[in-house]
Amino acid sequence: MNTSAECFWALYNFAMDNKIIVQVEDSLSPLTPSASDSATRRVMINANWHIRAQLPFHLAHEISHVLNGDSNVLYFTPSKDGIEGQANRDAVALLVPLYFAETDQEDANVQRFVDAFHIPESMYEWALESINQYYS
Numbered sequence: 001m002n003t004s005a006e007c008f009w010a011l012y013n014f015a016m017d018n019k020i021i022v023q024v025e026d027s028l029s030p031l032t033p034s035a036s037d038s039a040t041r042r043v044m045i046n047a048n049w050h051i052r053a054q055l056p057f058h059l060a061h062e063i064s065h066v067l068n069g070d071s072n073v074l075y076f077t078p079s080k081d082g083i084e085g086q087a088n089r090d091a092v093a094l095l096v097p098l099y100f101a102e103t104d105q106e107d108a109n110v111q112r113f114v115d116a117f118h119i120p121e122s123m124y125e126w127a128l129e130s131i132n133q134y135y136s
Helices: 004-017 052-068 082-099 110-116 121-135
Strands: 021-025 035-037 042-046 073-075
Touching: 004 021, 004 052, 004 082, 035 052, 042 052, 052 082, 082 110, 082 121, 110 121
Parallel strands: 021 042
Antiparallel strands: 035 042, 035 073
16 A cells, blocks of 8 residues: 555656646645646645645645546646546546555455545545456
Protein backbone atom coordinates (compact mmCIF):
# COMPACT_ATOMS: atom_id res chain seq x y z
CA MET A 1 0.00 0.00 0.00
CA ASN A 2 1.50 3.31 -1.05
CA THR A 3 1.18 6.40 1.10
CA SER A 4 -0.86 9.44 0.18
CA ALA A 5 2.33 11.38 -0.59
CA GLU A 6 3.66 8.60 -2.83
CA CYS A 7 0.37 8.54 -4.72
CA PHE A 8 0.43 12.33 -5.12
CA TRP A 9 3.91 12.30 -6.64
CA ALA A 10 3.11 9.33 -8.86
CA LEU A 11 0.11 11.28 -10.17
CA TYR A 12 2.29 14.36 -10.63
CA ASN A 13 4.69 12.30 -12.76
CA PHE A 14 1.76 10.77 -14.65
CA ALA A 15 0.55 14.29 -15.45
CA MET A 16 3.99 15.30 -16.69
CA ASP A 17 4.18 12.18 -18.87
CA ASN A 18 0.83 13.21 -20.39
CA LYS A 19 1.95 16.79 -21.01
CA ILE A 20 -0.24 18.22 -18.27
CA ILE A 21 1.23 21.13 -16.31
CA VAL A 22 0.62 20.89 -12.57
CA GLN A 23 0.87 24.02 -10.46
CA VAL A 24 0.83 23.48 -6.70
CA GLU A 25 -0.32 26.71 -5.09
CA ASP A 26 0.26 27.39 -1.40
CA SER A 27 -1.15 30.92 -1.09
CA LEU A 28 -4.87 30.17 -1.46
CA SER A 29 -7.61 29.96 1.13
CA PRO A 30 -8.10 26.49 2.64
CA LEU A 31 -11.56 26.48 1.05
CA THR A 32 -10.51 27.34 -2.52
CA PRO A 33 -10.98 24.23 -4.64
CA SER A 34 -8.39 22.90 -7.06
CA ALA A 35 -9.05 23.58 -10.73
CA SER A 36 -8.13 22.56 -14.26
CA ASP A 37 -8.23 23.99 -17.77
CA SER A 38 -8.27 21.35 -20.48
CA ALA A 39 -7.58 23.86 -23.27
CA THR A 40 -4.20 24.78 -21.79
CA ARG A 41 -3.64 21.31 -20.19
CA ARG A 42 -3.06 22.94 -16.80
CA VAL A 43 -4.03 21.83 -13.32
CA MET A 44 -3.87 23.97 -10.18
CA ILE A 45 -3.80 22.18 -6.84
CA ASN A 46 -4.46 24.12 -3.63
CA ALA A 47 -1.79 22.87 -1.23
CA ASN A 48 -3.60 24.68 1.61
CA TRP A 49 -6.80 22.66 1.14
CA HIS A 50 -8.42 22.12 4.55
CA ILE A 51 -8.41 18.33 4.10
CA ARG A 52 -4.81 17.64 3.11
CA ALA A 53 -5.37 13.91 2.69
CA GLN A 54 -7.69 14.72 -0.25
CA LEU A 55 -4.92 16.30 -2.32
CA PRO A 56 -4.09 13.12 -4.30
CA PHE A 57 -7.80 12.67 -5.05
CA HIS A 58 -8.03 16.32 -6.16
CA LEU A 59 -5.00 15.92 -8.41
CA ALA A 60 -6.40 12.73 -9.95
CA HIS A 61 -9.76 14.47 -10.44
CA GLU A 62 -8.24 17.49 -12.19
CA ILE A 63 -5.98 15.30 -14.35
CA SER A 64 -9.11 13.39 -15.36
CA HIS A 65 -10.78 16.60 -16.53
CA VAL A 66 -7.80 17.32 -18.80
CA LEU A 67 -7.59 13.75 -20.12
CA ASN A 68 -11.34 13.76 -20.78
CA GLY A 69 -11.05 17.07 -22.65
CA ASP A 70 -13.73 18.64 -20.48
CA SER A 71 -14.41 22.22 -21.53
CA ASN A 72 -13.90 25.43 -19.58
CA VAL A 73 -12.10 25.91 -16.30
CA LEU A 74 -13.43 23.32 -13.88
CA TYR A 75 -13.25 23.20 -10.09
CA PHE A 76 -13.21 20.17 -7.85
CA THR A 77 -16.64 19.22 -6.53
CA PRO A 78 -17.65 15.91 -4.91
CA SER A 79 -20.50 15.22 -7.34
CA LYS A 80 -21.82 11.93 -8.69
CA ASP A 81 -23.33 13.53 -11.78
CA GLY A 82 -22.21 14.81 -15.18
CA ILE A 83 -18.68 15.96 -15.90
CA GLU A 84 -17.77 16.16 -12.22
CA GLY A 85 -19.08 12.66 -11.53
CA GLN A 86 -17.07 11.25 -14.44
CA ALA A 87 -13.93 13.03 -13.24
CA ASN A 88 -14.50 11.58 -9.77
CA ARG A 89 -14.92 8.05 -11.17
CA ASP A 90 -11.79 8.48 -13.29
CA ALA A 91 -9.89 9.87 -10.30
CA VAL A 92 -10.71 6.75 -8.29
CA ALA A 93 -9.60 4.60 -11.23
CA LEU A 94 -6.27 6.48 -11.35
CA LEU A 95 -5.67 6.13 -7.61
CA VAL A 96 -6.53 2.45 -7.19
CA PRO A 97 -3.48 0.96 -8.97
CA LEU A 98 -1.17 3.45 -7.26
CA TYR A 99 -2.51 2.79 -3.77
CA PHE A 100 -2.76 -1.00 -4.12
CA ALA A 101 0.44 -1.56 -6.12
CA GLU A 102 2.12 -3.46 -3.29
CA THR A 103 -1.04 -5.01 -1.82
CA ASP A 104 -2.23 -8.58 -2.26
CA GLN A 105 -5.90 -8.89 -3.18
CA GLU A 106 -6.86 -10.49 0.13
CA ASP A 107 -5.42 -7.45 1.96
CA ALA A 108 -7.19 -4.86 -0.23
CA ASN A 109 -9.70 -2.88 1.81
CA VAL A 110 -12.05 -0.42 0.16
CA GLN A 111 -12.84 1.45 3.39
CA ARG A 112 -9.15 2.08 4.12
CA PHE A 113 -8.74 3.32 0.53
CA VAL A 114 -11.71 5.70 0.78
CA ASP A 115 -10.53 6.90 4.20
CA ALA A 116 -6.92 7.39 3.08
CA PHE A 117 -7.94 10.03 0.53
CA HIS A 118 -11.11 11.25 2.27
CA ILE A 119 -13.09 10.22 -0.78
CA PRO A 120 -16.77 10.99 -0.13
CA GLU A 121 -18.77 7.97 1.01
CA SER A 122 -21.11 8.49 -1.96
CA MET A 123 -18.23 7.17 -4.11
CA TYR A 124 -17.73 3.98 -2.08
CA GLU A 125 -19.35 1.74 -4.73
CA TRP A 126 -17.16 3.24 -7.49
CA ALA A 127 -14.11 2.57 -5.36
CA LEU A 128 -15.18 -1.02 -4.74
CA GLU A 129 -15.82 -1.54 -8.46
CA SER A 130 -12.43 -0.06 -9.40
CA ILE A 131 -10.64 -2.22 -6.86
CA ASN A 132 -12.39 -5.35 -8.14
CA GLN A 133 -11.47 -4.45 -11.73
CA TYR A 134 -7.86 -3.84 -10.69
CA TYR A 135 -7.53 -7.32 -9.22
CA SER A 136 -9.42 -9.14 -11.98
